[in-house]
Amino acid sequence: MYKSGGCNCNAVRFRLLREPVFTHICHCKQCQRSSGGAFNVSTVVLVEDFEFDDCTPDTHHVSGPTGIEYEAWGCDNCGCTIGGKSVAPTELMVVRPGTLDDTTGIEPKAHIWTREKQDWVEIPEGMPAFEENYDPKQVWPQSSLDRLSED
Numbered sequence: 001m002y003k004s005g006g007c008n009c010n011a012v013r014f015r016l017l018r019e020p021v022f023t024h025i026c027h028c029k030q031c032q033r034s035s036g037g038a039f040n041v042s043t044v045v046l047v048e049d050f051e052f053d054d055c056t057p058d059t060h061h062v063s064g065p066t067g068i069e070y071e072a073w074g075c076d077n078c079g080c081t082i083g084g085k086s087v088a089p090t091e092l093m094v095v096r097p098g099t100l101d102d103t104t105g106i107e108p109k110a111h112i113w114t115r116e117k118q119d120w121v122e123i124p125e126g127m128p129a130f131e132e133n134y135d136p137k138q139v140w141p142q143s144s145l146d147r148l149s150e151d
Contacts, residue, residue, distance in 0.1 A: 002049075005100040007080035012073075013053035014082060016095065020045045021144040022136070023097060024110040027117035030062070034072075034081065038118045042094040043106055046147065047085060050093060057082060066133070091148065110139055 006013040023043045031040035058076035063069055072084035085093035097106040110128040111117075123129045128139055137145060 003100050003102055004053075005082070005095070007075035007078050007082060007099065009075060009078040009080075011077045012055050012057045012075040012080070012082060014095075014099075015051045015053060016045055016100075017049040017051065018046070020095070020106065021092065021147060022110075022140050023106055023108045024112055024134075025108045026112050027121065028113035029116050031113070032116075032118070034062075038121050039111075041097055041108060042083075043097040043100075044092055044094055047091055047093050050083075050095065061087065110134060 002016045002018050004013065004015050020043045023041065025039050025041050027039045032038060034040060057073035060072055060074075061069055062072055069087040070084055071087050072081055074081040080099065081096060082099050083093060083095035097103055100106065108127075110130065111123050112130050112133050114123065114129045115131040117123075128134070
């Protein structure tokens with residue numbers, strides 16, 4: 001196991017079996033609203049590397065800024081959102097890194113949807129930033145891209 005995490009009340013617990021593929025910050029209006037802040041941090045993991053611990057999360061569907069339907073998972077007791085994945089078949093999902101018990105080593109490497117970011121948010125110099133989304137083949141490290149083709 002790589003790391004474990006859970007909601008605020010610990011009713012929903014999960015495990016990451018391997019290290020994440022990538023972490024980015026999204027500044028879209030929907031992420032601002034759902035996080036209650038200026039942005040949302042998303043840690044991308046392979047679906048096969050994520051497991052819930054003997055619990056059933058609350059599930060609801062939302063549409064992202066690109067119109068893709070997304071299944072979000074959280075706790076119906078404390079309201080904490082853990083993460084989720086696209087409803088369309090995919091091998092990737094996201095975890096909100098603040099729900100990890102230990103956030104050591106989780107560091108955003110890019111900013112997306114910056115055309116909707118709050119004016120007062122400053123992106124560090126040299127940090128990759130994109131007005132909308134990015135092409136993972138151009139941004140992710142090769143080691144992460146190689147994991148997508150593993151069987």
